[in-house]
Amino acid sequence: MNKLSGIISKIQHSGAILLVDVDVDGQNFSAMLIESATRPEWLETGHNIELVFKETEVSLAKNLSGIISMRNRMKCTVKHVERGELLSKISLRFLKYTITSAITTRSVDSLDLKVGDETEALVKANEVSLMKKQ
Numbered sequence: 685m686n687k688l689s690g691i692i693s694k695i696q697h698s699g700a701i702l703l704v705d706v707d708v709d710g711q712n713f714s715a716m717l718i719e720s721a722t723r724p725e726w727l728e729t730g731h732n733i734e735l736v737f738k739e740t741e742v743s744l745a746k747n748l749s750g751i752i753s754m755r756n757r758m759k760c761t762v763k764h765v766e767r768g769e770l771l772s773k774i775s776l777r778f779l780k781y782t783i784t785s786a787i788t789t790r791s792v793d794s795l796d797l798k799v800g801d802e803t804e805a806l807v808k809a810n811e812v813s814l815m816k817k818q
Contacts, residue, residue, distance in 0.1 A: 686742065686783045688713070688735045689817065695729055702727075704814060706735055709779050714755040715812040726816040734815045741811040742785035744774065745804045746795050756807040758783070762799050765792060776805055 690708035697703070702717040704727070713735055726733065743754075760776035760783070772792045774785045785805060797803065
């Protein structure tokens with residue numbers, strides 16, 4: 685599981701849907717949440733939280749250009765490639781964090797991913813969860 689620490693900078697809501705913006709060391713991230721009957725006390729602007737997302741939800745791109753709908757984009761450097769027969773695990777450096785992406789080995793080959801490569805990691809807002817900072 686990938687975790688990034690941040691501060692809630694903005695919360696928008698429409699009905700039961702929340703769009704929460706989080707500042708992680710100067711970079712903006714978004715999480716789309718479905719609100720339950722009660723909102724936790726820690727889910728407020730200015731609170732420290734952790735963004736959490738699965739390795740399988742991290743897509744990778746090289747030489748990405750143009751506008752896309754994915755709100756969570758991280759410029760990363762490839763630290764390690766652990767090749768599997770069908771699935772590979774890619775360790776990435778993002779700011780002070782190490783994040784992991786699990787993608788098909790075919791994708792590793794088509795992107796020609798190697799240690800030291802610059803890449804962009806992308807995560808859809810609805811795939812990000814928020815947790816109270818421990």
